Amino acid sequence: ELSTYYKRRSMPPGPFRWPFIGNTLQVPQVHPWLTYSRWAQVYGDVLHLDALGQHTIVINSAKVARELLDKRSVIYSGRPHLVMAGDLIGYDRSLILQPYGDEFRQQRRFISQDLSAAAVRQYYDIQEAAARRLVLGVIDDPGSLESQIKMNIASIIMLVVYGYTVKGAEDPIIARAYEVMDNFLATVSPGAWLVVIIPPLKYLPLWTPGATFLTTAKARRKLLNTHYRTMYQWSKENSENGTARMPNLCASVLAQAEGKMTSEMEESLTWAAASVLGGGLDSNVSTILSFILAMLHFPDVQKKAQAEIDNVVGSKRLPEISDRSSLPYVRSIVTEVYRWLPIAPLGFVHALTEDDIHGEILLPKGSIVLPNIWHMLHDPAVHPEPDTFKPERYGGLDTEMKKVTDLAFGFGRRACPGFHLAERSIFSVVATILATCDIVPVVDEHGQEIIPDVRYTTGIVTSPLDVRCQFRPRSEQARTLLVDSAASMIQNTCTVTTGGYVFEGTLVSCDFGVAVRKKCIMFLRMNVALLQSQRLANTLVETFRHICIIRRT
Ligand code: HEM
Numbered sequence: 001e002l003s004t005y006y007k008r009r010s011m012p013p014g015p016f017r018w019p020f021i022g023n024t025l026q027v028p029q030v031h032p033w034l035t036y037s038r039w040a041q042v043y044g045d046v047l048h049l050d051a052l053g054q055h056t057i058v059i060n061s062a063k064v065a066r067e068l069l070d071k072r073s074v075i076y077s078g079r080p081h082l083v084m085a086g087d088l089i090g091y092d093r094s095l096i097l098q099p100y101g102d103e104f105r106q107q108r109r110f111i112s113q114d115l116s117a118a119a120v121r122q123y124y125d126i127q128e129a130a131a132r133r134l135v136l137g138v139i140d141d142p143g144s145l146e147s148q149i150k151m152n153i154a155s156i157i158m159l160v161v162y163g164y165t166v167k168g169a170e171d172p173i174i175a176r177a178y179e180v181m182d183n184f185l186a187t188v189s190p191g192a193w194l195v196v197i198i199p200p201l202k203y204l205p206l207w208t209p210g211a212t213f214l215t216t217a218k219a220r221r222k223l224l225n226t227h228y229r230t231m232y233q234w235s236k237e238n239s240e241n242g243t244a245r246m247p248n249l250c251a252s253v254l255a256q257a258e259g260k261m262t263s264e265m266e267e268s269l270t271w272a273a274a275s276v277l278g279g280g281l282d283s284n285v286s287t288i289l290s291f292i293l294a295m296l297h298f299p300d301v302q303k304k305a306q307a308e309i310d311n312v313v314g315s316k317r318l319p320e321i322s323d324r325s326s327l328p329y330v331r332s333i334v335t336e337v338y339r340w341l342p343i344a345p346l347g348f349v350h351a352l353t354e355d356d357i358h359g360e361i362l363l364p365k366g367s368i369v370l371p372n373i374w375h376m377l378h379d380p381a382v383h384p385e386p387d388t389f390k391p392e393r394y395g396g397l398d399t400e401m402k403k404v405t406d407l408a409f410g411f412g413r414r415a416c417p418g419f420h421l422a423e424r425s426i427f428s429v430v431a432t433i434l435a436t437c438d439i440v441p442v443v444d445e446h447g448q449e450i451i452p453d454v455r456y457t458t459g460i461v462t463s464p465l466d467v468r469c470q471f472r473p474r475s476e477q478a479r480t481l482l483v484d485s486a487a488s489m490i491q492n493t494c495t496v497t498t499g500g501y502v503f504e505g506t507l508v509s510c511d512f513g514v515a516v517r518k519k520c521i522m523f524l525r526m527n528v529a530l531l532q533s534q535r536l537a538n539t540l541v542e543t544f545r546h547i548c549i550i551r552r553t
Pocket residue numbers: 095096097098115275276277278279280281283284287338343344347348349350408409410411412413414415416417418419421422
């Protein structure tokens with residue numbers, strides 16, 4: 001009979017388990033994937049760990065991951081029940097922590113209808129504009145590298161999801177969005193909270209001495225709820241009155257429902273949107289920082305990519321996302337970044353919802369399953385010299401690159417729904433930087449170049465540390481192209497007739513210095529949506545008097 005048959009089979013091998021605590025103390029807090037990778041040499045592709053009775057299965061091979069997480073994804077697509085992150089804070093409303101079921105399917109449907117390979121075309125202009133703004137910003141002020149990346153990545157995802165235009169680096173919405181994500185990642189980090197090990201602690205009253213997790217949870221819950229609900233409501237109201245940039249994900253889903261959206265569906269949409277916003281921040285920022293780090297360590301790769309871009313795009317225009325298909329070396333660089341420093345080295349935990357058998361091994365229901373993506377992408381048998389950044393390893397072939405993206409973006413029904421959007425954003429940033437600039441090290445006070453070591457944070461999402469560089473324009477023409485492109489976006493979009501006024505963004509031809517002009521252009525661009533609102537036009541006349549020509553209609 002099946003259950004005895006199961007029992008005769010053994011659990012996967014793994015390191016020695018201590019009574020009661022199991023392997024809890026053997027799993028390092030820092031970069032655990034490196035330890036799992038070493039254990040793979042001893043125990044093989046599938047290893048078993050026991051943390052206080054919780055079975056954890058680590059998969060160390062792409063082949064097994066495909067067999068289990070992809071092919072049997074009906075039973076491998078759960079998420080573990082998380083007391084602190086879910087019960088106490090409420091992150092379990094968002095897609096990433098949804099158990100496999102109807103709510104999961106509903107949220108994924110909302111997202112995939114707007115972010116498929118074909119649908120993301122509607123966002124190319126947003127991505128290109130952000131990439132160009134990012135490059136201009138870093139040319140002007142190399143010290144702002146990380147904040148430029150964060151702001152421009154946030155500006156893409158806020159426009160895509162809500163149609164919201166961020167109002168410069170100081171817009172509090174940006175800091176709040178990153179804070180909610182930081183809280184999420186800190187909360188789901190293994191071993192961070194005692195209440196995770198002893199769940200009944202969650203019933204303690206708020207004033208219990210020493211129960212700081214309860215006050216932390218309360219604060220995070222409040223921030224989580226207000227942040228995402230405010231964003232969703234903003235999008236809903238302003239998509240109707242024309243202030244929000246159209247199309248955007250929320251507006252498109254609402255329009256498609258043709259007024260038949262129930263309040264439950266709107267709640268699902270609120271959390272689907274929240275998940276896309278959260279998923280689209282640190283992942284992209286970290287990937288771009290890793291790209292820059294790679295270029296500092298492997299300058300020959302830059303040269304090769306620049307030759308390809310010069311050849312295909314020429315120097316008279318900036319690269320566009322539609323050039324992707326003609327730039328295989330640049331595509332290979334993007335893929336190699338995912339492989340070299342995968343942002344999610346252990347992916348995100350899957351939970352097994354039924355007992356399963358793999359070869360001679362029993363995998364019990366309720367196990368947590370961790371794909372060791374880092375190991376799969378650094379196994380020297382599959383990727384020779386894994387620490388070398390070598391885009392040539394793909395031979396320019398998409399089939400070879402797909403072997404990496406199929407792992408780096410997760411598995412089966414839980415695979416990253418932001419893949420196509422991320423691919424385009426990263427490509428646009430990489431191609432725009434390389435087309436217009438050399439990425440060069442900063443120098444210290446003695447004129448010595450500072451090349452940051454390859455070091456990265458630990459956690460669910462990792463990010464390289466201390467990345468610093470300068471963008472040196474490759475020519476005056478390249479810089480002019482960037483400035484003109486920012487300017488032309490204004491000229492195209494900034495004659496706004498509203499509320500009895502015409503606002504004309506003709507500053508490009510005025511006589512201010514380049515820096516002032518650029519700031520004004522940015523400001524105007526970021527406020528186009530505001531100007532388009534009839535209601536606000538009157539109050540904005542005063543503000544815009546200095547930066548554009550205003551006439552009465
Ligand atoms: C370089 C960029 C990115 C990488 C490497 C990446 C990688 C991943 C990985 C490994 C997972 C876990 C999949 C699994 O459970 O097997 C994931 C999930 C997810 N990602 Fe991404 N991601 C990236 C960008 C994005 C972007 C731009 C978005 C939003 C547009 C996004 C939204 C999500 C969401 C919502 C999930 C949860 C899916 C679910 O639980 O069903 N990601 N991503």
